[in-house]
Amino acid sequence: MGNRSFNRIQLNVSKPGFSLVVDMELPSKGITVLYGPSGSGKTTVLRCIAGLERSPQALVQVGGHTWQDESAGVFLPTYRRSLGYVFQEASLFSHLDVAGNLEFARRRATPRMDGSPLLTPEFAIQTLGLSKLLHRRTTDLSGGERQRVAIARALATNPQILLLDEPLASLDEARRREVLPWLEQLGSELQIPMVYVSHATEEVTRLADTLVVLEQGRVMVIGPVDTVLSQVEPVIRLGGETASLVTGRVISHDPQWHLSEIAFDGGTFWVPDAKLQTGQWVRLRVLARDVSIATQAPSGSSIQNTVACTVAQILPDQQPAQALVRLDVSGTALWARLTRRAVQQLQLQPGMHVWAQVKAMALTQ
Numbered sequence: 001m002g003n004r005s006f007n008r009i010q011l012n013v014s015k016p017g018f019s020l021v022v023d024m025e026l027p028s029k030g031i032t033v034l035y036g037p038s039g040s041g042k043t044t045v046l047r048c049i050a051g052l053e054r055s056p057q058a059l060v061q062v063g064g065h066t067w068q069d070e071s072a073g074v075f076l077p078t079y080r081r082s083l084g085y086v087f088q089e090a091s092l093f094s095h096l097d098v099a100g101n102l103e104f105a106r107r108r109a110t111p112r113m114d115g116s117p118l119l120t121p122e123f124a125i126q127t128l129g130l131s132k133l134l135h136r137r138t139t140d141l142s143g144g145e146r147q148r149v150a151i152a153r154a155l156a157t158n159p160q161i162l163l164l165d166e167p168l169a170s171l172d173e174a175r176r177r178e179v180l181p182w183l184e185q186l187g188s189e190l191q192i193p194m195v196y197v198s199h200a201t202e203e204v205t206r207l208a209d210t211l212v213v214l215e216q217g218r219v220m221v222i223g224p225v226d227t228v229l230s231q232v233e234p235v236i237r238l239g240g241e242t243a244s245l246v247t248g249r250v251i252s253h254d255p256q257w258h259l260s261e262i263a264f265d266g267g268t269f270w271v272p273d274a275k276l277q278t279g280q281w282v283r284l285r286v287l288a289r290d291v292s293i294a295t296q297a298p299s300g301s302s303i304q305n306t307v308a309c310t311v312a313q314i315l316p317d318q319q320p321a322q323a324l325v326r327l328d329v330s331g332t333a334l335w336a337r338l339t340r341r342a343v344q345q346l347q348l349q350p351g352m353h354v355w356a357q358v359k360a361m362a363l364t365q
């Protein structure tokens with residue numbers, strides 16, 4: 001038995017008109033989102049990890065166990081790989097109620113070779129909020145409830161990895177918003193890796209701990225989500241927008257104006273109070289186009305969120321009239337999108353001390 005935290009995925013797949021070459025190490029827990037345009041190979045990666053598709057040159061090691069090592073002639077079929085797989089559409093047993101579906105999975109649960117505790121149906125029921133639905137027929141569930149049951153059923157087999165292929169894609173906006181908090185909670189409580197395929201910006205910013213950006217079968221970048229979004233080469237545009245992800249903690253509330261104060265490395269921001277608890281960690285998505293720069297401490301401005309920072313880098317934007325400025329707010333990266341004329345007029349240079357004014361930001365959790 002190997003190191004439990006070791007998850008190595010090396011794949012080399014060729015299909016007519018498409019090749020996939022991937023070599024990545026996945027963290028031992030938390031949510032790794034595979035993000036990329038349609039046809040970039042996200043589902044192929046999941047299917048190869050699951051053994052549903054065989055990559056002719058592959059090394060797949062999960063939780064320290066080798067599931068596939070073509071150089072040594074090892075290929076475990078899917079049923080011998082300890083994994084949970086959640087598809088876009090939940091395929092639940094309609095002749096069983098929710099409890100029956102979970103019980104079916106529990107009977108298939110395999111004990112861990114290293115003796116670590118089983119992921120029990122009780123854990124799945126609690127973490128996905130299913131206790132009131134246990135005796136419901138699966139045909140009487142909403143789409144969001146069905147997906148929560150599908151995830152719980154995948155967990156109840158005690159897998160070493162949970163693979164989710166766009167699990168919210170078949171749901172409408174309201175149902176997606178209903179399921180997202182459960183996925184967030186699962187990501188923080190589950191002690192196994194989750195690999196989550198998505199091309200939805202909101203799912204990336206809310207769920208990803210690690211972000212893998214795939215393009216045309218190649219890993220463009222992999223790393224902690226905030227680091228990936230703040231990096232320069234290539235600039236990652238989720239949903240076509242350059243944005244920064246700022247992680248902070250709620251430190252105070254201003255009930256009179258319905259605002260909450262979020263502290264992060266380098267400063268604080270006020271956001272509309274969304275029933276946040278003091279001490280709670282939140283993520284803020286700040287679009288580059290909502291950040292402006294002043295060379296002197298602004299006064300008499302309507303913009304509430306101003307932080308002192310340093311110009312780290314100035315890059316051309318995709319649009320020729322604009323530039324992207326990467327700001328360093330005591331370690332937190334913030335992108336600003338300005339016209340190139342403004343960059344010239346303010347004589348912005350790397351190393352300059354400036355103030356960033358943030359017009360708007362979105363709480364992502």
Ligand SMILES: Nc1ncnc2c1ncn2[C@@H]1O[C@H](COP(=O)(O)OP(=O)(O)OP(=O)(O)O)[C@@H](O)[C@H]1O
Binds near residue numbers: 016018
């Ligand atoms: N059975 C197949 N035979 C030939 N090509 C295939 C086959 N299955 C998938 N492909 C091709 O492999 C490429 C990657 O497909 P894949 O489904 O992994 O992408 P994806 O990033 O998950 O896309 P989407 O977001 O649309 O689901 C695509 O170009 C697709 O057309």
